[in-house]
Amino acid sequence: MKNNIKFLIFLFLLLFFLNSCNIDNKKVALRIDDNVITIMYPIDRQFVSDKIIIRGLSKDMKYIEIQIDLDGWKKVNGVNEWYYNIDTNNLENGQHVVYIRGYDGTSYSKVKAVRINVKN
Secondary structure (H helix, E strand, O other): OHHHHHHHHHHHHHHHHHHHOEEOOEEOOOOOHHHOEEEEEOOOOEEEOOEEEEEEEEOOOOEEEEEEOOOOOEEOEOOOEEEEEEEHHHOOOEEEEEEEEEEOOOOEOOOEEEEEEEOO
């Protein structure tokens, strides 16, 4: 009985929330920031060497920036399908963090990150 009441309350709150997303009978798109930028390669903790291309996807962005460790933000090539060339010979062997963020003309997205293990 208690589970049924909890389920009904949950269902009511869910329907209330979904209904509140309508303004003048027009649906409002909710921006889910976690899906704005995706890093496709490399995967987290991947071992890399020599020259690599970091690449990914984004949507609704004006430009994408990358930062390796804390070396400052740099613009990548492309926007919806973006990439950035790195020569890992210029990095010390060991773990490094690659940060990615996007700018939509108003604000920055959440920062995404992957760790890479350089072994040259």
